[in-house]
Amino acid sequence: MLKRLIAMATLLFTIVIAFAQTGNIKGVIKTSDGQPAEFVNVELKGAAKMHATNSDGEYEIKNVKPGAYTIVVSYAGLKTQEQNVEVKAGETATSNFTLSENATQIEGVIINSHRAKTSSDYASKMPLKNLENSQVYNVVSADLMKQQGTTNFDDALNNVPGIHKLWESTGRGYGDGAAYYSLRGFEAQATIVNGLPGVTSGSLDPSNIEKIEVIKGPSGTLFGSSLISYGGFVNTVTKKPYADFGGEIDYIAGSFGLNRITADINTPLDKEKKVLLRVNAAYHSENNFQDAGFRDAVFLAPTLSYKVNDRLSFDISTEFMQEEKTNPMMLFLGRNTPLQFKNLAELNYNRNLSLTSNDLSINNPRYNLQAQMKYKLSDKWTSQTVLSRCTSGSDGYYSYLYDNENGTGQFSLWVSKQKAHTNTSDIQQNFIGDFKIGSVRNRMVIGLDYFERNIIDNSTGYAWVENVTPQGDVNYIYPYTGDTLAPISLSKQSVDNALAPTGISNSNSKDETMSAYVADIVNITPKLIATASIRADYFHVINGYNQTGFSPKFGLVYQLLKDKISVFGNYMNGFKNVAPSQADDPTDTLPPTIQTFKPEHVNQMEFGIKTELSEKLNATLSFYDAKVANVVIAIPGTVFSSQGGEVESKGVELDLNANPVKGLNVITGFSYNDSKVIKGDDANVWLETGRRPIYSGPKTMANFWATYDFSNKLKGFGIGFGGNYSSELAILDSKVTGTFVLPSYTVLNASVYYNVNKFRLALNVDNVTNKDYFTGYSTINPQKPRNVVVTLGYKF
Numbered sequence: 001m002l003k004r005l006i007a008m009a010t011l012l013f014t015i016v017i018a019f020a021q022t023g024n025i026k027g028v029i030k031t032s033d034g035q036p037a038e039f040v041n042v043e044l045k046g047a048a049k050m051h052a053t054n055s056d057g058e059y060e061i062k063n064v065k066p067g068a069y070t071i072v073v074s075y076a077g078l079k080t081q082e083q084n085v086e087v088k089a090g091e092t093a094t095s096n097f098t099l100s101e102n103a104t105q106i107e108g109v110i111i112n113s114h115r116a117k118t119s120s121d122y123a124s125k126m127p128l129k130n131l132e133n134s135q136v137y138n139v140v141s142a143d144l145m146k147q148q149g150t151t152n153f154d155d156a157l158n159n160v161p162g163i164h165k166l167w168e169s170t171g172r173g174y175g176d177g178a179a180y181y182s183l184r185g186f187e188a189q190a191t192i193v194n195g196l197p198g199v200t201s202g203s204l205d206p207s208n209i210e211k212i213e214v215i216k217g218p219s220g221t222l223f224g225s226s227l228i229s230y231g232g233f234v235n236t237v238t239k240k241p242y243a244d245f246g247g248e249i250d251y252i253a254g255s256f257g258l259n260r261i262t263a264d265i266n267t268p269l270d271k272e273k274k275v276l277l278r279v280n281a282a283y284h285s286e287n288n289f290q291d292a293g294f295r296d297a298v299f300l301a302p303t304l305s306y307k308v309n310d311r312l313s314f315d316i317s318t319e320f321m322q323e324e325k326t327n328p329m330m331l332f333l334g335r336n337t338p339l340q341f342k343n344l345a346e347l348n349y350n351r352n353l354s355l356t357s358n359d360l361s362i363n364n365p366r367y368n369l370q371a372q373m374k375y376k377l378s379d380k381w382t383s384q385t386v387l388s389r390c391t392s393g394s395d396g397y398y399s400y401l402y403d404n405e406n407g408t409g410q411f412s413l414w415v416s417k418q419k420a421h422t423n424t425s426d427i428q429q430n431f432i433g434d435f436k437i438g439s440v441r442n443r444m445v446i447g448l449d450y451f452e453r454n455i456i457d458n459s460t461g462y463a464w465v466e467n468v469t470p471q472g473d474v475n476y477i478y479p480y481t482g483d484t485l486a487p488i489s490l491s492k493q494s495v496d497n498a499l500a501p502t503g504i505s506n507s508n509s510k511d512e513t514m515s516a517y518v519a520d521i522v523n524i525t526p527k528l529i530a531t532a533s534i535r536a537d538y539f540h541v542i543n544g545y546n547q548t549g550f551s552p553k554f555g556l557v558y559q560l561l562k563d564k565i566s567v568f569g570n571y572m573n574g575f576k577n578v579a580p581s582q583a584d585d586p587t588d589t590l591p592p593t594i595q596t597f598k599p600e601h602v603n604q605m606e607f608g609i610k611t612e613l614s615e616k617l618n619a620t621l622s623f624y625d626a627k628v629a630n631v632v633i634a635i636p637g638t639v640f641s642s643q644g645g646e647v648e649s650k651g652v653e654l655d656l657n658a659n660p661v662k663g664l665n666v667i668t669g670f671s672y673n674d675s676k677v678i679k680g681d682d683a684n685v686w687l688e689t690g691r692r693p694i695y696s697g698p699k700t701m702a703n704f705w706a707t708y709d710f711s712n713k714l715k716g717f718g719i720g721f722g723g724n725y726s727s728e729l730a731i732l733d734s735k736v737t738g739t740f741v742l743p744s745y746t747v748l749n750a751s752v753y754y755n756v757n758k759f760r761l762a763l764n765v766d767n768v769t770n771k772d773y774f775t776g777y778s779t780i781n782p783q784k785p786r787n788v789v790v791t792l793g794y795k796f
Contacts, residue, residue, distance in 0.1 A: 023087040026060040027095040029053050029073060032243075037099055045070040054563040073097050122195035122235050123215050124519065124531075125222050125445045126432050131563060131610055132521070134531050134555025134570040136216040136622050138162075138655050142239075144667070145206055147707055147720055149751060149764030149789040151252060151260055151284070153190065153204040153212075154179055157234070158724050159705065160214045161653045161669030163188075164697035166777035169203050170327045171362040173394035173420025175455050177201030180777060182697025184216060184231030184624065185649030185675035187777075191227040192235045194317070194370055196388035197424045197451065199227070202323045202364025207262040207282035208301040210239045216653070217624065218574025218602045220551035221535045224515055225575050226451055230602040230626060231649070238317055241266055241276035241305045248795045250760075255787035257287040257294075274307045288326070289784050290354035294361075295325035311376040321366040327398055329356045330779040331411060331470065333731065334403035335685045339738045341409070344774070349470040351772065351782035355401060355413070357490035362396030362418060380435040388426040394418040394459075397495065401468065404479045410467040412479055415495050416502075420457040426450070441523040449515040454508070461502030465495065510542035519553070527562060531555035531570075539577045539599075549575040549599040569607040576600040578632055583639045597643055602628045618657040625650040627678075634681045645687060646678035649696065663709040667722075670702045685734040685778070692733060694778055698744075700727040707751075720751035731776040742780070745773035760793035 025044070029037045036057030044061055051059045066089045074080045085095045119129045123137050130137075138160045150156050154165050166180040166187065178189045178200050191199050216232040223233065247265035252258065262282045269275040282299040303317040331349065333339060341347040368390045375383045398418050401411035430447040465488050467475050476485045488494045519533030537549040555570040578597040608622030631645025651673035658666045675696035680687035685694065692699075705722030729742045748769055753762035770786040 021089050022063045022065055023089055024060060024062050024092040025064055025069075025071070025085060025087060025095060026058070026092055027071075027097065029057045029059070029097045029099065031099050031101055039075070040099075041074050043072040043074065045072060056563075071095050073099075120213055120215075122213060122237070124521070125195065125430060125447065126443060126519075126521075128443070128521065129563075130620075131559060131566045131612055132529050132557055134529075134557050134568045135219075135572070136606070136608065136620055136653070138214045138216070138620075138669070140212040140214075142206075142210055144705070145209070146791075147751060147753070147762075148705065148722075148749065149252070149254075149762060149766070149791060150206055151254075151258065151286075151789065153206055153209075155766075156206060156209075156212055157181065157214070159667060159669070159703055160212075161655050161701065161703060162216065162231075162651070162671040162673070163214055163234075164701060164726065165775055166695065166697065167330060167775065167779055167781050168328045169201075169364075170330075170398060170400075171202050171323075171325060171364045171394055171396070171418075172327070172398040172416075173201060173418045173422075173455075173457055173459055175199065175201070175392075175420075175422040175453075177364065177392075177394055179203075180695075181234075182231070182695055183214070183229055183234075184626065184651065185673045185693070185696040186229045186231035186626075187695040188229035188231055188233065190234040190236065192223070192233050193319075193368060193388075194238060195223075195235060196370055196386060196428070197227055197426045198236065198368050198370075198388070198390055199392050199422055199424055200321075200364070200366050201392045201394045201420075201422065202321065202325070202366060203295070203297070204236065205282050205284070205297065205299040205321060207264070207299060208238050208280040208319060209236055211237045213237060216622075217570070217572045217604050217606060218626065219572065220537075220549070220574035221533045221553035221572070222445075222447075222517055222519060224449065224451065224513055224535065224537055225539070225549065225551075225577060225599070226453065226511075226513055228574070230574050230576075230628060238301065238319070239264065239278060239280055239303065240315070240317075241278040241303055243268060243273045243276060246796060248793060250791055250793040252789060252791045254286075254789035256289050257285065258787075258789065259283075259285045276305045278303045288328070288354055289787070290329075290352055290782075292354040292356055292358050293326045293328070294358055295323070297321065297323040297325075313374050315370075315372045315374075317370045319366070319368040321364070323364040323366070324361050324396075325364070326354070326356055326358060326361050327400075328781065329354055330400055330776070330781050332400055332402040332779050333737070333740055334405035335732070335734075335737060335778060337405045337736070339732065339740055340403060340405070340407060342738060342740060344743065344780075347470050347780070349780065349782070350472055351774075353472045355468055355472065356399055359491050360397035360399055360415065360495060362394060362398055365391075365393045365395070367391045377431075381431060381433045384428075384430040384432060386426075386428045386430075388424070390424045391421060393421045397492075399465075404467065406479055408467075408479075410469055410475075410479075412467055413465040414462045415465055415499070416462045417460045417496070417499055419459050419504075420455070423454045423456075425452045443521040444519065446518045447516070449513070449517070451513045451515075452510070453512070454510045457505045457507040459505050460499045461505075463495070463498040463502055465490070465498060511544070512540050512542070514538045514540075527559040529557040529559075531557075537575070541579070545580050545596065547577045547599050549577070549601075551575055564613055565609065565611050567607070567609050570604070572604045572606070574602045574604075578630075578643075581632070581641060583641070593640070595641060597632055597641075598630055600628065600630045600632070600643075602626050616659055620655045621653070623650075623652050631680070631687065633679070633687065634684075636682070645680050647675070647680070647687075647693065648678050649673060649675040663711060664706065665708075666704075666706045668702070668704045670700075672700050673697070674699065683734065683736045685732060685737060688734050692730060694731055694733060698727045698729045701725065705749075716755045718753050718755070720753070721749070723748040726773075726775075729775065731780070732778055742774050742776060745771055747771050747773060758795045760791070760795070762791040762793075764789040764791070 213235040252260040266278040280301040284297040301319045373385045399415040433444045517535035533553045551573045557568045559566040583593045604626040606624040628647040630643040633645040654670045680689045702725040707720040709718040732740045751764040
């Protein structure tokens with residue numbers, strides 16, 4: 001025993017002596033504008049030691065033998081730098097670097113190298129690393145969209161687990177003309193730009209998008225209730241100016257008459273590079289894959305930044321969109337009687353028919369302005385004042401096909417001439433702090449928010465035009481009387497004549513929300529982080545009703561390995577304002593009763609794990625359970641309603657980004673969602689007890705995309721392959737209607753590209769196997785067949 005103790009002591013002494021005869025090197029690498037540079041390689045020449053900086057730009061090389069060394073700092077796409085350093089036994093040498101590139105340029109290099117940016121300035125309304133955030137969010141970068149030949153916003157979201165397109169943008173008014181998605185089992189729209197309101201009645205153009213953040217879970221605490229979903233929200237982050245002259249021009253051509261030109265030009269406007277301008281523009285022209293239908297759009301987005309001094313800066317970003325298109329024709333299944341068709345085979349829909357006319361188009365102009373002033377009050381506090389103004393319009397013809405529900409197997413074509421505008425204004429004042437109380441670090445945001453929305457609707461009513469079968473057969477038998485009416489052609493003049501008797505709406509609705517919120521992120525220890533926040537909302541409908549809502553949020557993060565692996569849990573709350581309803585006496589002997597309600601609330605519990613193992617593996621695995629209470633449901637046997645309804649949505653999501661070998665990048669995701677109405681109405685297609693809500697999307701989804709960049713003789717060449725899987729989708733499921741299920745599908749995509757000097761040539765083929773597939777939301781919406789896109793780009 002004694003010999004063993006002596007041997008162990010000798011070994012320990014030897015190790016201590018060995019360590020005492022070595023030294024360490026540490027340092028910080030920053031960009032030219034003072035921001036930490038993450039993922040930068042730090043190599044010690046002659047010592048076979050290499051490290052990468054963490055998210056704070058820090059590195060440390062341990063156990064270096066004494067002597068003179070050269071430190072080499074490098075990153076693909078950046079200028080290599082070197083410094084000499086002297087290492088002494090038992091001491092730590094310091095060697096710091098400042099890169100010639102600024103933070104925006106570094107971010108671009110990181111994205112182009114497939115490495116995900118690991119922080120968001122928007123998810124928590126303050127800069128916060130992903131590993132420190134108890135909330136889950138997924139990011140789609142501009143470079144990923146470029147690799148996939150993405151020309152529309154909806155396709156970009158195919159890279160995010162847990163979100164599914166229910167139907168495309170219709171362009172109609174009433175403030176709901178944008179595309180609808182299911183997000184963690186709840187319906188959602190893309191209504192947030194740079195963390196501020198950015199509504200649209202049409203499509204969003206990807207040319208000005210730096211990245212798309214899909215921020216998961218009810219986020220009422222920091223973002224209120226007016227524009228977000230219980231499942232989360234989609235935040236579009238636009239491109240920002242940087243300090244050098246540069247840009248890119250792309251021409252994209254493809255199937256179905258696609259012609260698209262985009263330009264991205266950046267330039268400083270003064271010698272000191274304090275005033276910077278970046279302009280993104282796009283022209284898009286494309287036909288539908290069916291026998292009629294088109295979309296033409298012009299987009300312009302100038303952005304100006306002005307750094308007055310080290311304390312004060314201004315940013316102004318604008319977006320102008322002029323879009324004309326035919327709305328995609330959707331077949332609305334009947335919601336009040338047993339279904340005429342129980343599956344796609346019985347429907348026998350000829351998906352090559354648009355069942356519409358190019359003459360019946362709709363314009364969706366959009367204007368978005370955002371202005372921000374940042375003022376550094378002290379080393380610990382910053383004031384952020386932001387203003388957002390958005391106008392979105394619908395001007396033209398909106399048409400749809402609705403099941404006649406009379407057993408004839410026909411649909412009625414209904415048309416309205418839309419004339420509507422949605423105007424939103426938002427003013428926020430945030431105070432963002434990073435300070436210590438004793439030894440405990442606090443990061444805090446204190447904010448006030450005023451949001452106003454005005455929807456003006458001067459649209460016509462709806463006119464019946466014709467009956468049509470899913471095979472395209474037409475007749476003019478009015479379904480409600482059986483009379484045969486005079487034919488109406490699908491032209492503007494004929495439809496205008498049919499619409500004349502329907503009248504013009506004169507609706508002008510206004511609402512406003514005044515809010516106050518506070519959030520504090522506390523480093524209890526360097527590895528243990530707690531989040532607590534609360535919001536108070538006062539919602540007011542002009543000449544209507546008022547409601548007050550409160551929303552708390554709590555989170556906990558523990559980093560098992562600092563800056564590499566963290567486990568997290570959160571409790572999040574969201575709410576929705578519920579309008580009063582009128583209950584009419586069926587005997588007409590008593591005056592109507594006005595019922596008022598409290599806001600509807602959702603409470604979510606979530607836990608999971610996040611990893612950021614340098615560039616090799618970034619992943620998030622999470623489990624969530626969200627329960628909605630205070631849902632308004634009917635009281636059986638009466639004309640009244642109560643707030644006794646409950647809906648639950650729970651599931652698991654995985655998002656993974658890996659670089660297993662040099663040149664290979666893999667992005668994959670998986671989601672499973674189990675949604676159910678716990679307590680609702682009987683025979684209500686939207687809220688029937690025990691059923692899965694039809695807005696919940698597919699139960700199971702998966703996404704995959706892999707690229708490989710060749711080296712050596714094939715340097716510059718790359719290939720990509722991936723696709724999406726969706727399980728079957730019940731677009732109607734009710735005792736009254738029965739069930740209509742869209743089958744599951746797998747869609748595969750591929751690409752090949754070549755980058756040489758400043759040129760880029762790419763070929764993308766989407767839906768390689770020409771899969772017939774559909775999506776819907778009590779509707780049937782056919783999706784694109786196989787299509788080819790060719791891109792030629794020049795960067796300067």
